[in-house]
Amino acid sequence: MTIDLLDVRGLAVDFFTRTGVTRAIDGVDFSVGRRETLGLVGESGSGKTLSSVAVLRLVPPPARITGGRITFDGVDLLTRPPIAMAALRGRRIAMVFQNPGYSLNPILTIGAQLAEILVWHEKLSRAAAMERVAEMLRLVGITDAAVRLRQFPHELSGGMKQRICIARALLCRPDLVLADEPTTNLDVTIQAQILELLHELKDRFATSMILVTHDMGVVARMADRISVMYAGAICETADAATIFRAPLHPYTRALLQSMPRADRSYRAERVLPVIPGRIPSLADPPGGCRFHPRCPEAEPACRHLRPAPVEASPGHVVSCLKRGSPGVEANAAA
Amino acid sequence: MSSAQAEPVATALAVRRRLARGPGNFRQGWYRLRRNRTGMLGLGLVVLTFFVALLAPVIAPYAPNDQSAMLHFASQAPPSAAHWLGTDRSGYDVFSRMLYGAPTALMVGLGAMLIASVVGVAIGGIAGYFGGLTDELLMRFTEFFLVIPVFIVILAVVRLFGVVVVGTWLEGIPFLNLGAIIILLGLFGWPPLARLARAEFLRLKQMEFVEAARCIGARPRDILFRHILPNALPSLVVVAALGIGGAILSEAMISFLGFGDPKTVSWGQSLYFNYQVLKVAPWAVLVPGTAIFLTVLGFNLLADGLSDAFNPRLKQ
Amino acid sequence: MTLAVERLSKRYPVRQRGVFGAREVAEIRAVDDVSFRLHGGECLGLVGESGCGKTTTARAILHLITPTAGRVLFEGTDIVPVLGGADRDAALKVRRGIQYVFQDPYLSLNPRWSIGQTLLEPFRVHAHAPQPEWEDRVADLLELVGLEATHAGRFPHEFSGGQRQRVGIARALAVEPRILICDEPVSSLDVSIRAQILNLLVSLQDRLGLTYLFISHDLASVRFISDRVAVMYLGRIVELAPVEALFDHPHHHYTHALLQAIPVPDPTAKAAPVLRGELPSAMERPSGCRFRTRCPAATDRCAAEEPALTDMGDGRVVACHYPR
Numbered sequence: 026m027t028i029d030l031l032d033v034r035g036l037a038v039d040f041f042t043r044t045g046v047t048r049a050i051d052g053v054d055f056s057v058g059r060r061e062t063l064g065l066v067g068e069s070g071s072g073k074t075l076s077s078v079a080v081l082r083l084v085p086p087p088a089r090i091t092g093g094r095i096t097f098d099g100v101d102l103l104t105r106p107p108i109a110m111a112a113l114r115g116r117r118i119a120m121v122f123q124n125p126g127y128s129l130n131p132i133l134t135i136g137a138q139l140a141e142i143l144v145w146h147e148k149l150s151r152a153a154a155m156e157r158v159a160e161m162l163r164l165v166g167i168t169d170a171a172v173r174l175r176q177f178p179h180e181l182s183g184g185m186k187q188r189i190c191i192a193r194a195l196l197c198r199p200d201l202v203l204a205d206e207p208t209t210n211l212d213v214t215i216q217a218q219i220l221e222l223l224h225e226l227k228d229r230f231a232t233s234m235i236l237v238t239h240d241m242g243v244v245a246r247m248a249d250r251i252s253v254m255y256a257g258a259i260c261e262t263a264d265a266a267t268i269f270r271a272p273l274h275p276y277t278r279a280l281l282q283s284m285p286r287a288d289r290s291y292r293a294e295r296v297l298p299v300i301p302g303r304i305p306s307l308a309d310p311p312g313g314c315r316f317h318p319r320c321p322e323a324e325p326a327c328r329h330l331r332p333a334p335v336e337a338s339p340g341h342v343v344s345c346l347k348r349g350s351p352g353v354e355a356n357a358a359a
Numbered sequence: 360m361s362s363a364q365a366e367p368v369a370t371a372l373a374v375r376r377r378l379a380r381g382p383g384n385f386r387q388g389w390y391r392l393r394r395n396r397t398g399m400l401g402l403g404l405v406v407l408t409f410f411v412a413l414l415a416p417v418i419a420p421y422a423p424n425d426q427s428a429m430l431h432f433a434s435q436a437p438p439s440a441a442h443w444l445g446t447d448r449s450g451y452d453v454f455s456r457m458l459y460g461a462p463t464a465l466m467v468g469l470g471a472m473l474i475a476s477v478v479g480v481a482i483g484g485i486a487g488y489f490g491g492l493t494d495e496l497l498m499r500f501t502e503f504f505l506v507i508p509v510f511i512v513i514l515a516v517v518r519l520f521g522v523v524v525v526g527t528w529l530e531g532i533p534f535l536n537l538g539a540i541i542i543l544l545g546l547f548g549w550p551p552l553a554r555l556a557r558a559e560f561l562r563l564k565q566m567e568f569v570e571a572a573r574c575i576g577a578r579p580r581d582i583l584f585r586h587i588l589p590n591a592l593p594s595l596v597v598v599a600a601l602g603i604g605g606a607i608l609s610e611a612m613i614s615f616l617g618f619g620d621p622k623t624v625s626w627g628q629s630l631y632f633n634y635q636v637l638k639v640a641p642w643a644v645l646v647p648g649t650a651i652f653l654t655v656l657g658f659n660l661l662a663d664g665l666s667d668a669f670n671p672r673l674k675q
Numbered sequence: 676m677t678l679a680v681e682r683l684s685k686r687y688p689v690r691q692r693g694v695f696g697a698r699e700v701a702e703i704r705a706v707d708d709v710s711f712r713l714h715g716g717e718c719l720g721l722v723g724e725s726g727c728g729k730t731t732t733a734r735a736i737l738h739l740i741t742p743t744a745g746r747v748l749f750e751g752t753d754i755v756p757v758l759g760g761a762d763r764d765a766a767l768k769v770r771r772g773i774q775y776v777f778q779d780p781y782l783s784l785n786p787r788w789s790i791g792q793t794l795l796e797p798f799r800v801h802a803h804a805p806q807p808e809w810e811d812r813v814a815d816l817l818e819l820v821g822l823e824a825t826h827a828g829r830f831p832h833e834f835s836g837g838q839r840q841r842v843g844i845a846r847a848l849a850v851e852p853r854i855l856i857c858d859e860p861v862s863s864l865d866v867s868i869r870a871q872i873l874n875l876l877v878s879l880q881d882r883l884g885l886t887y888l889f890i891s892h893d894l895a896s897v898r899f900i901s902d903r904v905a906v907m908y909l910g911r912i913v914e915l916a917p918v919e920a921l922f923d924h925p926h927h928h929y930t931h932a933l934l935q936a937i938p939v940p941d942p943t944a945k946a947a948p949v950l951r952g953e954l955p956s957a958m959e960r961p962s963g964c965r966f967r968t969r970c971p972a973a974t975d976r977c978a979a980e981e982p983a984l985t986d987m988g989d990g991r992v993v994a995c996h997y998p999r
Contacts, residue, residue, distance in 0.1 A: 043394065070864040078922065097896040182953055183725075192748030212724035214950045218934035221949050239866055246946060288935045290919055295877050297870040297899065303835045310805040336742040354722060482735045553866040567783040570739055571846065580761070589787045 029056040030098060030233050031080065031201055037092035038075055038084055040307075047307050049075055049088060049259045054342075057201065060236040062227065062263070064248030066241065070304050071254040072274045073237045080235070081118055082110050089151055095331040099198065110153050116146045119194035123206040123208060125186035129178040135162075139193050156231030157226075162193040165222060184215035201313060205237045220246055241284060250340075253277045256305050259334070263341040273343045276300075277321045282294065314346065322347055330354065391668040398664010404657025412461035418454040421623045426450040428537040435640040439449060447629065447643035448636045457646050459624040464654055465606045467541055467625075471606035472599050474545025475552055478590075478593035480595060482549065483556025488564050498557070501550045509547040510609070517618045518544055523617050536620030540613060544606050555598050559591035566590075600662035626651045677886050678713035678773070678854055683742040683745035685735050688924055689958060703957040705731040707910035708982075713854065718880065718887040719929040720918070722894060726954055727907040729890045733856050749773065749854075757922075768800055769815075774847035780839035784831040790842045791827030799848035823877060827951070835975075837868035841875065848879070849898055856888045861896055866948075873899055894937055903990070906930045909955065909965040912984065916991040918971075926987060926998040928970045941966030964996070972997050 038050040050072040051121050057063045067073040079090055082102060093101040097118070102110070109154060116286075122128040130138050139161075140154035149157070155174065162170035165188040178186060187207060194202050204223070208216040224247060227234050236247050244251055252262040253274065262276040272278050282298045285291075302319040305311055317327035330352025332344040344350050387611050392398045394497050413420075420428075420443070428434050428442065438445045444454040486497035529535060540649030563569060564587060572582050614627025621628065626647035633643040686708040706728040712845060713719050717793035721729045734740040736747050739757035746753045754769045777783035784793055794813045798804060804812055814824035820841040831839055840860060847855055857876065859867040873896060880887060891897050898918060905915040906927065914927040925931045932950035952969035955961055963981050967973040976996055984992045 068867060090861040139990045158779075192814060212708060212954070213894075214724060214932060215953070216938070217947075217949045217953075220938065220947065224946075240938065240942040241866075245940045245942045245944070246938045248942075269940060269942055278741065280867060281940065284866055284940065285873065286897050286940065287895040287922065287934065288939055289898075290922075291899045292919060295881075297874055299870045301871075302869040303837055303868065427781055567777045568785040570776055571783050571843075572785075572796065573777070574739060574770065574775045575797045575846070575850070576738060576763075576767045577796065581800070586785055590785070 028058075028298060029096075030059050030061075031235075032056040032096040032216045033076070033080065033093065034077065034096075035093040036079055036090070038072070038079055038088055039088045039091045041089060044308075048310075049257055049307055051080070052093070052329075053254070053257075053259045055237055055252050055262065056258060057233045059200075059233055060228075060231050062236055062248045064244035064251040065235060065237045065254060066239065066244050066251055068239055068256035068304055070256060070307060072257040073254050074205050076254070077120075077205055077235055078239050080201075080203060081114055081120065083114075096199055097134065098336050099123065112146070115142055115199070116197045117199050119197070119200045120201065121187075121190050121194045121197040121202060121204040121207045123209055125183060125210075127177065128190060129186060131178055134175055134177055135181075135189055139196060142193065142196050157196065158192070161196055162189070163190070164191045164226070165195075166218075167192075183211055185216065187215075188222065189212060189221055190220070191226070195226060195230060195232070198232075200233060202227070202232050202234045203237070204234060206239070207236075208243060209238070209240070216243075223247065233246075241269075241281065253280070257307065258315055259342075259344065260316070261341075261343045261345075263343075264332075267341055273341070273348050275322050275346050277320065279319075299359070314344075326352060360428045369466040376499055389668070390589060392664050395622040395667050398668060401657050401660025401664055403663070404653055405661055408558035408657060411458055414466050415461060421452040421600070422449065422584050423453040423456050423459040425455070428452070434586050435638070435643070438642060444646050445631045445642040447639065447640060449632060451650075453629075453643055453646050456629055457626070457650050458622055460626040460629065460647060460650060461654075463537070463623050463625040464610070464651070467537070467544065467610040468603035468607040468654075468658070470541040471544035471548055471609075472602045474542060474548055475602060476595070477547070478547075478550025479549030479555045480591075482588075483553035483558075484560045484583065484591075486553070487557035487560030488579075488587070490561075494557070497553075501553050504547065505550045512611070513540070513543045513547065513609075513613060514616065514618050515612065532558045534620070534623065535622045537625075540610055540620065544609055548602055548606060548627065552595065552598055552602070555594060556591065558596055560587055563587045563590050588617070591617070597662050597666045597669070600658050600665060604658035604662075607651065608655050677715045677885075678744075678888075679710075679745045679748040680712075680732070681710050681748065683709045683732060683735055683747065684743050685731050685740060686743045699949060701958045704910045704960070705957070706742075709912055710912070711908075711912060711915060713816065713888060715763055715853075715886055716884060717902045718889055718900050720897035721888060721890045721907065722892065722897050722904060722933075722978055723907035724892060724954065726761040726909060726957055727925060728910040729907050732907075733775070733858050733890050736856065737770075737773060738846060739775070758930065771803065771850045772852055773854040774852040775858045776840075776843055776847050776855060776860050776911055779863050780836045781831075781863070781919055784839055785830055789828050789830055790834075790901070791817060793842065794827070794846055794849055797846060803850060808979060812849070812895055816849055819848065819879070820845045822869075829873065834865050835868075835977065837871060840864060840872055844872075844875065844879070849882070852885070854886045854888065855966065856890070858890045859892070860889075862891065869896065876900060891913050893921075906933065908956070909960060911965065911994065912992075913966065913995070914991075914993045915984075917989070920989065920991060924999070926991065926993040927966075927995050929966045931999060932969075964994075 033055050035054065036050055036097050037052055037054045040047040040049055053065060053076060065073040065076060075084065078084055080095055084090055090103065128180050136155055136158055139158045140151060143149045143154035143157055144151065159170040159174060162173055167173055167188055203299050211219060220243065236244060238244055248265050250262065250264050251268045253260045253276065255276050260276050261272065268277065272281060279300045283300055285297060305315060313329045314327045317323040320327065327346055330346060332346045332350035333353050334342045335345045335350045337343050337348055346352050426449055428446045434446050435448055436442060436452035442454065444457065447453050458603050482497050482501065486494040513661045517540060517642065521536065522533065547569050569582055569586055610625065611627030614625050615630045617631055619625060619628050619631065629647035630644060637644050683706055684704065687703040687705060689698040689701040689703060691700045698746055709732055723729050731740060735742040738755065741759060742755055746763045749756050749769060749772060757769055758767050760766065765890040791813055794816055798809045798812065813827060817824050817826060822838060822841055861872050864872060877900060879885060888899060901918045903915065904918050904921045905912050906929065908914065908929050914925065914930045920976060921930065922934065925934060935947035936950060950969055955968055961968050963979050964977040982994045982996045986992055
């Protein structure tokens with residue numbers, strides 16, 4: 026039994042605005058083991074991105090972490106002082122963002138901004154740092170690394186920039202990489218290249234990864250385990266094969282069915298199965314189970330009771346009253 | 360069948376059309392403004408100024424050019440029961456002159472900004488929307504106006520105007536001098552608005568809803584007035600509000616330097632008349648000075664509040 | 676046959692500014708000699724990655740971008756000079772026939788107009804129905820796309836992305852067009868909402884006898900809704916075929932690579948070989964076949980000679996010297 030590298034229990038994140046307090050993440054549990062990739066899947070408003078930045082305690086105001094425990098390599102991150110967190114970020118936990126254009130500093134050369142990280146975290150000299158950066162760029166498939174070091178972000182294509190962001194994340198050989206929709210803004214063929222790169226590198230460096238995405242195809246390719254999120258809560262967690270082959274939660278099932286796929290024909294039936302309704306606004310979430318207004322299996326109890334996670338089978342956790350979850354009385358919106 | 364359901368639509372649409380000849384979610388902006396303290400303070404000051412301007416003839420205890428105080432040696436007198444804020448160098452009641460200065464200030468501020476807005480938005484909007492050579496020419500024209508030392512020019516024109524007018528039939532026209540100042544302030548105050556209008560129109564003309572309107576077949580005139588302008592208004596209104604304060608201040612400066620209209624009652628004029636007796640009768644200077652300060656502050660705070668209201672920075 | 680695009684081109688000169696004006700140093704051919712036909716009642720999918728020119732083509736057809744060359748024949752008449760010309764009535768007639776659904780449901784509606792006003796505008800402009808009927812028609816349109824008539828007084832920000840997209844579709848349908856150009860209509864929407872809008876588009880096509888040009892980079896949506904598919908690369912059509920034939924056996928190597936690159940929602944599927952290389956810069960187009968720099972089957976001939984679209988039979992055309 027491997028000890029988890031990262032264990033998040035009961036994470037709660039609230040937004041504090043003048044109009045009141047909105048609960049964005051409502052007590053979620055997830056964990057990542059060593060050398061493991063966890064896929065966090067969900068649509069907009071599911072809280073997946075927020076959950077990943079919460080691990081780094083980089084939740085942007087007016088949001089704040091209001092509850093839970095984040096244990097990383099045995100240490101509770103929520104009690105660490107800021108300077109300890111700063112030392113952790115980039116060195117032991119790194120992040121790859123969705124939009125590589127925005128996450129690279131436009132006024133610094135690639136070499137300068139990446140070398141900075143090594144100078145800061147590993148106290149290397151400028152020259153030594155540049156060497157390491159060049160080596161890293163070659164590892165991510167950039168052949169003319171020496172040229173690229175002196176270039177600015179705007180001179181590079183999207184795919185190239187994302188490779189550089191991956192290089193940046195892996196510079197200090199972190200234990201955990203948080204990848205937030207790393208390929209969503211890229212063309213399909215470039216996405217395939219980047220996914221292949223990520224797959225290869227995470228094995229080579231024995232890095233764990235949390236991959237946040239809305240694309241079920243991407244997560245099928247990359248993740249060992251998958252947690253499906255909806256409206257701030259986790260519906261279901263299981264290993265990748267089980268999620269696709271035998272999903273339990275009605276949302277997971279409906280999502281998989283309503284997704285158009287490029288590998289099957291639709292000439293016979295010209296209607297896609299649909300999840301009716303729309304994604305709830307966090308300001309006014311449905312009471313009880315958040316999915317119940319759209320759920321094909323909803324029952325009266327689902328309106329009042331919030332399902333708590335239950336282990337349906339080893340390694341397969343689901344939060345659904347109809348799958349055996351105990352119900353918790355949902356109190357009025359915080 | 361559908362007409363029964365169309366009833367609520369007809370009502371909804373009719374109501375909307377009545378209310379929203381232009382924009383309809385100004386209401387949201389209003390709600391946000393209400394919660395913005397500086398904005399509401401500014402609004403309060405502005406409203407106060409308006410009321411004073413409207414009610415001056417009613418409230419003022421004396422006529423603004425009543426110099427009767429001089430007759431019984433009561434000029435430059437400190438505040439007393441007879442003259443609540445004292446009298447000034449020429450025997451005028453300071454309080455009354457302060458009240459009567461308000462309509463002048465507002466006429467200048469609003470008048471100048473009205474001219475500047477129309478000219479500025481027209482020039483900037485056309486430059487931004489049509490682009491190309493039109494844009495280049497109009498922007499060079501605008502820059503020319505930005506480079507001119509506006510204040511000196513206004514002083515010169517006012518002086519010239521005064522010289523030309525004396526002795527002719529024009530002298531009889533009321534508010535001629537003040538009118539000239541207002542027009543000049545407007546004619547020189549438009550460049551910042553033009554710049555902003557150009558930027559806004561440039562930004563908005565690329566928006567998809569404008570493309571959609573073009574796709575439907577709307578004419579450029581429709582697009583400019585019904586689509587782009589209402590969306591540009593929030594930013595323009597903010598700059599205009601700031602400009603009102605600026606115009607009032609400019610008029611005060613012009614009058615203070617002696618180039619103002621001696622026939623009108625304005626705070627700047629009061630400063631001009633009384634700065635020499637600052638040590639002896641400070642109230643005669645402080646009162647109009649404070650009035651200027653509060654009015655301009657009011658407009659500036661309102662502009663600040665409007666800016667926050669129309670551009671919410673907080674995440675929803 | 677409803678629409679015929681013939682040799683449509685859009686080129687952008689790249690200028691270098693001197694003191695007295697600008698010199699053209701290079702040229703970007705966003706759309707380069709594109710031709711295809713759109714048959715009545717069908718849905719033609721137009722796919723490709725960034726820089727392929729699919730959106731530019733769509734915009735050029737409706738003169739939202741001015742084409743540099745080529746013709747667009749709608750019911751026999753070339754509409755390019757009509758839409759760019761001074762005769763407003765003639766242009767309006769064309770715009771009644773072909774409409775556009777925009778990609779971004781947030782930006783394609785005027786935020787300061789109620790959706791009722793937005794839907795009234797086509798009636799105002801075209802006056803294709805007597806004024807007393809307009810409000811009824813707006814109510815009908817709203818219901819046609821699955822919204823409620825009472826929503827007419829609300830503003831875009833009060834709706835979700837999927838609902839706003841429905842309004843966009845309703846607006847396009849207000850003038851009773853025959854052809855609808857849909858530019859990435861579901862790309863900005865959440866996965867669970869995409870199915871709703873795709874279903875709506877299909878049902879509208881059946882009910883109203885519409886013809887679609889469906890532009891997307893999402894091949895799954897394209898496979899669902901299209902009858903035929905055209906694949907574009909760097910401004911040219913490289914392959915056009917009936918949808919099943921294209922997906923089952925693509926002839927062009929780029930199409931094949933594109934299909935292979937789509938991540939399959941099946942963890943047991945083996946990872947497909949990945950297409951190498953980057954998209955060439957639009958200003959430095961490879962000589963001969965544009966795809967040769969990344970193509971596994973490229974030869975010297977591909978560098979020397981640009982392949983033309985060849986008829987492969989069964990309604991398939993490919994631009995390749997060595998099709999698969």
